[in-house]
Amino acid sequence: DAMVIQNPRYQVTQFGKPVTLSCSQTLNHNVMYWYQQKSSQAPKLLFHYYDKDFNNEADTPDNFQSRRPNTSFCFLDIRSPGLGDAAMYLCATSSGQGASETQYFGPGTRLLVL
């Protein structure tokens, strides 16, 4: 089945130790998104790629970076995780062929910062 895959499902890192979260998709969608979701809050968009074009949200900290080496894969790099970065990180995709498309979410990676 076509889907959005995130690995790992749970990630533990140390304060200040760089960490990378990965996302892959078999939907062949043009757009890939990264969201941060803290407990009892709505998903908050960090950035997205439209093909190779990177779009950063204005309030996304510089600590967060992203890479999209090809259509299928997208990575979220947290350069120096702080305790406040502990959250669920959701990857999503959309086809990019319309202005109001459905987004398909992966299962998420829950990040714990010690």
Next chain:
Amino acid sequence: GQQVMQIPQYQHVQEGEDFTTYCNSSTTLSNIQWYKQRPGGHPVFLIQLVKSGEVKKQKRLTFQFGEAKKNSSLHITATQTTDVGTYFCAVLKTGANNLFFGTGTRLTVIP
């Protein structure tokens, strides 16, 4: 900036009771989407509304888009324990193609 509020924030209902969540925007919307997120899960798309006054149904779920396209509602008839989760409305961010999620309504169904 974009303001999308959902009420209530939490709702506890007895199984079999009805449930409604409301989404209100400060600006006119081009469309609105609804997502459901089960506890420990990820958001799953439910439906999209585009037209003023539009009403769509999915089994026990009824979705409405207001005439002024500034508000929307999701109504569940005769809730079941499988309806448990957080329901988010989502709208296009002003001037962009990205979704802005509402604050969500967490539904608990008591058996």
